[in-house]
Amino acid sequence: MPAWDEAAVLAQASRLRLLTGQRGAPRAVGGRLGRAAGASLELHDTRAYLPGDDLRRIDWGVYARTDQLVLRRRQALVSPRLVVVLDLSLSMAASPAKLALATGIAALLVQLGRKEEARVDLWLAHAAMQHAPPGPAAWLAALRDCAPHGRAGLLADPAPALPAFSERLVVTDGLYPEGAAALTRRLGREAGSLGVIEVLARVEREPRPLGPVRLEDVEGGARDLVLDERACAAYRHRYERHQAGLREALLGRGPGLVAVTVEEGLEGAARALVAAGVVAGGPA
16 A cells, blocks of 8 residues: 555645636636637637547648648636546556655645546556546545556556546656557547656666666566666666657647656655646645
8 A cells, every 4th residue: 555645745735736727717607718628619729730639620721721730729618627647557666655656646636636626537557447436535545545556557458538628647657668659649639738747766767887686677577687887878868768759749738747756755746746837836
């Protein structure tokens, strides 16, 4: 069971505000003008077409003039819709601190969604995609009791049926071999926005030479290797390429990639979320 600090989460939630919806915007019957795109008559913005988008939303006039595929998005006259997806593949169990922080961030986002009167969906991604029962008590209970298992995680079948135009925040360590395109195709289809909060320990970002070691991969078994400077440099190169690919895949989709370091704890995570424009306010 992840030992995340519920009191610390609630303290941060009291000082932060999720940047979803538009405060002070005119209200409509049954909802409000949201920041996410929707189907109202008010133009929200445009963005480049991305694989998985609805072809019916392409602005063919712009295509005829510029040969560029651009989507027209209109502002939703509804309450904001927030989807939080927590990666619970086995790599998240590499350290109790990483799992606790990732789970605490998911709990914080759920709490902030409630403050914004958003319609919140919580998904737990392990050997299968599990949709948590609705309601704050059920969400917190699901996060208290969750545990990593299985290797599939965010790519578990069947793919989740996420609400169209929802604002989606994925909490993960990003350690999956399929790459960024697979993630964004699966979780970014018809999204109003998509952001990835990457939770890693410092040693996972910057491994140091240790000499001959036996490494235990929680998803792939153990193996012996020499962790020298050359091996560490190769790892860092692969990691930087992975991050670059993820940033590129998330470009134009919202807050992008938010890197969080386990050792900085929930307060450091709050600062990173503020800097990325996911939330506003100051950490506790």
